[in-house]
Amino acid sequence: MIQLLKEVARGKRGARDLTYDEAVLAAEAILTQEATQAQTGAFFIAERIKMESVDELEAFVRVSRKHARRAEGLGIGLDCAGPYDGRKTSFYATFPTAFLLAAAGLPNALHGTASLPPKWGITLQDIVESVGIPAAGLTPERTLRAFERSGVFFASTEAWCPPLGRLRQIREELGMRTVLNSAEKLLDLGSSPRIVFGVYHNTVFDRLARLFIKLGYEQALIVQGAEGSEDLHINRPTRAYLVENGEFRLQIFDPETYGIEAEPPERTWTPADQLAVAEAVLQGEADLAYTNQVLFNGAVRLHLAGKAESVEQGLYACKALLDGGEAHAAYMSWRTALLEPANAAAAMR
Template identity: 65%
Template sequence: MISLLKEVGRGKRGARDLTYEEALEAAAAILDRTATPAQTGAFFIAERIKMESVEELEAFVVSCRKRAYRAPLQDGIDCAGPYDGRKSTFYATFASAFVLAASGLPVTLHGSASLPPKWGITLTDLLAELGIDAERLGRERPVQAAKETGVLFVPSETWCPPLKELRGIRQELGMRTVLNTAEKLVDYSHSPYLAFGVYHNTVFDRMARLLTKLNYRKSIIIQGAEGSEDLFIDRPTRTYIVENGEARLQVIDPETYGLDTPVPAVDWTPAEQVRVTEQVLRGEADLAFTNQVLLNAAVRLHLSERVDSAEEGFYTCKANIDSGAAWKLYERWREAMREEDKEEDKEEDKDRAGSMSAAKQAY
């Protein structure tokens, strides 16, 4: 590890990119914790200063995948947003997942407790509001919920343990690292389609080359809200479509579809995120949030080749909100994700009842 650190840590002018094989070696040392915490932190900082190459990013993605539980559960789309969460925007992806699943497209979501640099609201915070403890999910319950509804949520630090083991170092550094990209591309369900969020348009080309190497059938890279995969509804969004080894710029303007809507100011909390999500799925939300979900769902439905155009996707998705299909699917998923907790509560009740009975007999 020391020799690799010398190559990436010579300063902005002297440092060089690692070869793919060297990067695999560094990734193995870090993910398997044979590198010391000091070496790991130094590597992350040096890469941050130098900027990770495509080969280095690929090596960390491949290494994370090898150490993760991955199952070919769904022929659908992976929605890969930032694990450091949201602070000022609506989580349109969460509501969109149920609209898409109701439209016949399976969806994979994944995340963890909040991370630097943003420390925002995460999907696990939303699950907590629903009474679902992401840390206790394991594998069986999310997989069963996905089989019943088409929506899979993966607690990433459970399915890819090295991410949990490295959390402390990442928190101490307080800045983004190579893992901020790699953890979004573990591809837990072997999805052929990908919606991937980025913050800066300067990384479009590099991410396009990376996604080509990772062999997705079709991907969309989105410079979305707070660096997420969510298209804006009040202004155009820059995206890259990656397909067959080629990438093309596509600016998606909500005005083109008659959906452009001013977004009301909201003091977002996990509870508020869930409340608006449920309003959207019931067809009762502010028009801006409903339109944002419809736009994102329609574009993803088209990307995944379920419809011939985004316009057709819009009408398909709107019908599944208006009919109540998306809401019913959400309710079924929510209950399926809580099932184990119910069983555990029953067992605890039995244990308490048994203890009380034994106490009475003793008395």
């Protein structure tokens, strides 16, 4: 590890990118905690200054996947990957959108942890805990049971990849973004061929597009969404990169084109508020801006997965599923399964 550190931490002019094989060695040392905390912290800081190469990112993703429990054969069509440092000012449209997609016949995956730096915002796990399940209860078994009933797979990432949990303390102490901020979003715990991936800066579009090609995704949509999330904006155009067939291109998603542009109300969010608004959307009782944002994201994701011939067709399909109550029914099935005591679930088998 010391030799690898010498390569990435020589300063702005002397540092070099690691080869893929070297980066694999570094990732293994860090995830198994063979590297000391000082070495791990130094590596994270050096990479933050230098910026990770595509080979280095791929190595950390593949090694992290190796140390994770990953579900296969579930038919999950889409992985929705937003930032694990959470949100502070925007609505979590991706949460109710997941049940809309499931109702449309597109099983999909969400994932997250307790909040991390640098943003320290509200996370998806915080919202799920507001349903009534403490973090310790978000076991892989509950995830799989709720998915079986609803078509929505929510994973508490540190339960599925324990090495990330063991590295939490050093990440919190550093208080900055590390290479793990990208790797944890790409664990692909549900083994999906497609991903919608949120980014904050458009400067990473090209690098991530090349990474997704190397990782073998059939399709990927890299979205410069709300607070760096995978959620398309509903009050302005959103820049995105579509990656497929070994190529990538810029796309602009403008809600005004579809007549659904709206201005979300300004508000201070709590996890309970996020859950309440998500439930209101699914029940047809939310502010138009939140509802339209869920419809827009649902339509684009259905189109990406080939479940709608166009975004317009996706919008019609999503509205019908909201109005007809199918999306809310999927949510209630997921919620009921999640809250079901483990012994009761075993007795039902």
